[in-house]
Amino acid sequence: MTTLPSVILHAGKEISLKRFHPWVFSGAIKKIEGEVQEGDIVAVYSNRREFLGIGHYQPGSIAVRIFSFDEIEPNYDFWRSRVQKAVEYRRQQGFLDNPNTDVYRLVFAEGDQLPGMIIDIYGNTAVLQAHNVGMFHVRQHIAQALMEVYDGKLTAVYDKSAETLPAKGPVQGQNGYLYGDTPVPHVVTENGNKFLVDWVTGQKTGFFIDQRENRDLLAHYAPGKTVLNTFCYTGGFSIYALNAGAKAVHSVDVSKKAIDLTNQNAELNQDQDRHEAYAVDTFEFLKGKEGLYDLIILDPPAFAKSQKVRHNALMGYKRLNAEAIQKIKPGGILFTFSCSGVVDKYLFQSTVMAAAIEAGRNVKVMHHLSQPADHPVSIFHPEGEYLKGLVLYVE
Numbered sequence: 001m002t003t004l005p006s007v008i009l010h011a012g013k014e015i016s017l018k019r020f021h022p023w024v025f026s027g028a029i030k031k032i033e034g035e036v037q038e039g040d041i042v043a044v045y046s047n048r049r050e051f052l053g054i055g056h057y058q059p060g061s062i063a064v065r066i067f068s069f070d071e072i073e074p075n076y077d078f079w080r081s082r083v084q085k086a087v088e089y090r091r092q093q094g095f096l097d098n099p100n101t102d103v104y105r106l107v108f109a110e111g112d113q114l115p116g117m118i119i120d121i122y123g124n125t126a127v128l129q130a131h132n133v134g135m136f137h138v139r140q141h142i143a144q145a146l147m148e149v150y151d152g153k154l155t156a157v158y159d160k161s162a163e164t165l166p167a168k169g170p171v172q173g174q175n176g177y178l179y180g181d182t183p184v185p186h187v188v189t190e191n192g193n194k195f196l197v198d199w200v201t202g203q204k205t206g207f208f209i210d211q212r213e214n215r216d217l218l219a220h221y222a223p224g225k226t227v228l229n230t231f232c233y234t235g236g237f238s239i240y241a242l243n244a245g246a247k248a249v250h251s252v253d254v255s256k257k258a259i260d261l262t263n264q265n266a267e268l269n270q271d272q273d274r275h276e277a278y279a280v281d282t283f284e285f286l287k288g289k290e291g292l293y294d295l296i297i298l299d300p301p302a303f304a305k306s307q308k309v310r311h312n313a314l315m316g317y318k319r320l321n322a323e324a325i326q327k328i329k330p331g332g333i334l335f336t337f338s339c340s341g342v343v344d345k346y347l348f349q350s351t352v353m354a355a356a357i358e359a360g361r362n363v364k365v366m367h368h369l370s371q372p373a374d375h376p377v378s379i380f381h382p383e384g385e386y387l388k389g390l391v392l393y394v395e
Helices: 076-092 133-137 139-150 209-221 236-243 256-268 282-286 307-327 345-359
Strands: 006-009 023-025 029-033 041-045 051-057 062-068 103-108 117-122 125-130 156-159 176-179 186-190 193-197 226-230 248-253 275-279 295-298 332-338 363-370 388-394
Touching (some): 076 103, 076 139, 103 209, 133 139, 193 236, 226 236, 226 282, 236 256, 236 275, 248 256, 282 307, 295 307, 345 363
Parallel strands (some): 295 332
Antiparallel strands (some): 006 029, 051 062, 103 117, 117 125, 186 193, 332 388
């Protein structure tokens, strides 16, 4: 028996954990034995005192996030083994020592049995974000393990947890380097395309890595096209389209800073002559743009982060897609996405269908899109599938 504080579940509430789902909801808890504070490691037991798993405790709807279903000692060797497994999984995908792509996600929370932890690799630098207090407490172990497992190929680890820790939690993170130091913006390569990444002041960890394969698909359709990339952030889709031979690319984002970095990326790839960027709201930009674009990308931020606002988010997706479907040229191609976890792929497709009905045009589905393999979805945790997209042909 472990000496950790014990979380005892109500009778029958152990079923999901026996199916290896890593979340314990607060309503499933019968009692807690021992003193626990947010971020503490606890052992979870059934009502019959059957061991179920070890995880981090936090107040709220999801009270425990399980990181091991075995009775392990949560010491440095354990955390190092988790990092090692994540690295080996990415090695299988061909990311390590790849001259064409040196930016990828190394740890994807529950997908890598490290719930609450995100780690992205940018060349020789790892950028980590702890989304809960428990993972924040072990970030030094994780950082040390990264340096050891990569055996000199990483020179810096940057902690960017200040933005992702619970606002009312017991600890307040302070962003900074745990190892080394890398000047930003830093040039990375993705499928041969060059990008400047600023993990210190940029959104998330600095780059939207999850669209890599979808950007590559876009490059297949971009040659000779007039392309509009909305919510472009730092211009990921724009650069792929330009390098693939697009006739012209217009990038739109409400953030002036994002547009500045998009322009720098276009210059870095020597494609600024066919590129124009606009710091303006997408809906405003689309006014009066009928029949101008052969290819449009809609990649908005998460319109819904909770069930409470899901309906409003769906109305937003519907309005956005209806505008694009109305405006695109006949025979045009639309790449449209949602990264809202509470909007599943079936609901998203239904919303886009409603937009097509409203636009009054015939639309065909060319591709169903999702997140890449370095954002793995555990078969026991389908909630990890958050990115969904469609490629549409508009007649």
